[in-house]
Amino acid sequence: MKLTTRLIDIEHRGVLLHSADAREISVRGGDRVEVKNRVTGESISAFVDTTASLIDPGVIGVYRPTQVQIDVLEAAEVEVRAADRPTTLDYIKKKMDGGRLTKDETYAIIKDVVADVLSPSELTAYIISTYINPLDMDEVEYLTRAMVDTGERLHFPSYPIVDKHSIGGVPGNKITLLIVPIVAAAGLKIPKTSSRAITGAGGTADLMEVLAPVEFSAAEVQQMTERVGAVIVWGGATNIAPADDRFITIEYPFKIDARGQMLASVMAKKFAVGANVVAIDIPVGEHTKVPTIEEGRKLAREFIELGERLGMRVECALTYGESLVGHTIGPRLEVREALSVLEGANEPNSLIQKSLSIAGIILEMSGKAAPGEGYRVAGEILESGRAYEKMRQIIEVQGGDPDVKAADILPGQFSYVVKAPGNGYVIELNNRALISIARAAGAPQDAGAGIFIHAKKGTQVEAGEPIFTVYADRQWRLQKALEEGRRLMPIVVEGMLLDRLPGRHWGGGGSYGE
Numbered sequence: 401m402k403l404t405t406r407l408i409d410i411e412h413r414g415v416l417l418h419s420a421d422a423r424e425i426s427v428r429g430g431d432r433v434e435v436k437n438r439v440t441g442e443s444i445s446a447f448v449d450t451t452a453s454l455i456d457p458g459v460i461g462v463y464r465p466t467q468v469q470i471d472v473l474e475a476a477e478v479e480v481r482a483a484d485r486p487t488t489l490d491y492i493k494k495k496m497d498g499g500r501l502t503k504d505e506t507y508a509i510i511k512d513v514v515a516d517v518l519s520p521s522e523l524t525a526y527i528i529s530t531y532i533n534p535l536d537m538d539e540v541e542y543l544t545r546a547m548v549d550t551g552e553r554l555h556f557p558s559y560p561i562v563d564k565h566s567i568g569g570v571p572g573n574k575i576t577l578l579i580v581p582i583v584a585a586a587g588l589k590i591p592k593t594s595s596r597a598i599t600g601a602g603g604t605a606d607l608m609e610v611l612a613p614v615e616f617s618a619a620e621v622q623q624m625t626e627r628v629g630a631v632i633v634w635g636g637a638t639n640i641a642p643a644d645d646r647f648i649t650i651e652y653p654f655k656i657d658a659r660g661q662m663l664a665s666v667m668a669k670k671f672a673v674g675a676n677v678v679a680i681d682i683p684v685g686e687h688t689k690v691p692t693i694e695e696g697r698k699l700a701r702e703f704i705e706l707g708e709r710l711g712m713r714v715e716c717a718l719t720y721g722e723s724l725v726g727h728t729i730g731p732r733l734e735v736r737e738a739l740s741v742l743e744g745a746n747e748p749n750s751l752i753q754k755s756l757s758i759a760g761i762i763l764e765m766s767g768k769a770a771p772g773e774g775y776r777v778a779g780e781i782l783e784s785g786r787a788y789e790k791m792r793q794i795i796e797v798q799g800g801d802p803d804v805k806a807a808d809i810l811p812g813q814f815s816y817v818v819k820a821p822g823n824g825y826v827i828e829l830n831n832r833a834l835i836s837i838a839r840a841a842g843a844p845q846d847a848g849a850g851i852f853i854h855a856k857k858g859t860q861v862e863a864g865e866p867i868f869t870v871y872a873d874r875q876w877r878l879q880k881a882l883e884e885g886r887r888l889m890p891i892v893v894e895g896m897l898l899d900r901l902p903g904r905h906w907g908g909g910g911s912y913g914e
């Protein structure tokens with residue numbers, strides 16, 4: 401059917417058809433059509449929306465990404481017909497049914513993901529199929545290579561190129577903001593790409609964005625790394641392993657991180673930047689992605705094996721994940737804490753120890769420190785101020801203000817202090833619940849939103865002492881966070897009253913919102 405274009409400024413790879421035209425070519429909303437530019441002869445497939453009133457019969461609304469792809473102008477003539485269903489849907493169905501994907505099938509899926517051929521529900525089906533029917537090691541390798549080969553790669557003239565990655569899952573894990581400048585200050589190159597939050601309330605890219613822009617092309621990442629030795633950027637903007645961010649967008653609302661997907665996501669980013677020395681942080685703890693040491697060891701072996709298959713030296717660190725790292729959760733609060741350590745603060749201990757341990761592993765692996773000396777050398781670099789100076793260079797090269805101080809970075813203006821309901825020890829500090837509260841407060845999109853924990857697990861508190869403060873950039877978000885807190889009860893103080901269920905005529909009282 402011939403239709404006349406009307407350009408519509410909507411960021412979605414689709415077209416808008418009048419319902420009568422849609423009936424005529426036998427498609428419904430959500431189906432695909434093939435749209436052919438009659439001048440260039442080029443065809444693309446696009447998703448269909450239908451309307452009975454917004455456009456007239458004979459007209460096709462063309463959304464912006466589709467306009468760019470097919471290169472049409474306003475009032476041009478295009479040929480439209482029902483499109484074939486992508487064969488990759490059969491491969492996804494195979495995985496949903498517990499089958500094993502071949503290399504060709506995996507590549508076909510990832511090419512469709514990157515070309516935006518799959519709808520969000522089809523993409524979700526793929527992610528969930530791998531969540532329920534885990535990928536084996538061959539499938540993970542195919543996926544990793546496909547993610548790398550469908551994007552750009554960095555090629556540095558000399559080695560080593562080092563990198564680190566955390567599988568996440570523990571709140572407050574701001575260690576990259578310390579490790580990257582320490583390692584770069586030792587003279588190593590570390591082109592660090594990170595994701596935004598996946599299961600948490602602030603991924604490293606969300607944090608770094610408080611200090612400087614994080615969206616760069618692959619070529620810019622390479623140039624900046626060559627200039628100052630390091631960057632901390634958002635992988636989703638780089639076209640390095642571009643499928644990764646599409647997957648993370650699907651995983652984020654479910655707070656899931658499918659194991660095979662996670663292995664491929666992490667290692668594809670390392671492989672694509674040309675890293676040959678890699679340290680992986682695997683936080684282990686009850687409310688994290690890896691609940692037991694045994695599972696942590698198994699995952700570590702998988703990372704190491706995948707590294708061997710790709711020609712990278714990988715070492716994994718199983719780290720303490722029972723409790724948050726440092727005292728803060730949420731972009732601005734976390735950056736303030738990390739920057740204060742770079743400026744010379746000698747606490748929080750958990751943040752400093754974890755960062756120095758992993759930086760030390762990288763220094764030892766790359767020959768910058770003798771075996772067993774990495775932690776000490778990393779500590780010297782931090783204490784000497786060289787890591788802080790390097791962080792200033794990284795912030796500057798990415799276009800931020802290198803003179804920013806920790807004290808300048810303020811949390812959200814709305815806050816609420818949750819106090820101990822009685823005397824005792826903090827015996828429970830639930831990571832997942834804290835993340836849910838921080839997200840309800842607006843993190844990571846609202847950079848000032850988050851939580852400051854005053855009393856971590858094991859701390860002795862007296863009735864009325866602050867346990868944590870919730871911050872938000874908007875009042876209604878603070879209320880939402882407090883409601884979430886009342887529902888989830890993230891902290892238990894030994895001996896405290898967990899709940900009161902009042903009879904019809906009595907109001908109840910808790911420790912939130914009093």
Ligand SMILES: O=P(O)(O)OC[C@H]1O[C@H](OP(=O)(O)O)[C@H](O)[C@@H]1O
Pocket residue numbers: 564565566567568569570576593594595596597598599600601602603604605657
């Ligand atoms: O949201 P959750 O699942 O905790 O983890 C995601 C975070 O963990 C990794 O950190 P890094 O890049 O090693 O600093 C990711 O890149 C991301 O920032």
Ligand SMILES: O=c1cc[nH]c(=O)[nH]1
Pocket residue numbers: 566567568594595598657661662663665666
């Ligand atoms: O980058 C990351 C980190 C954890 N999990 C992922 O899937 N990707």
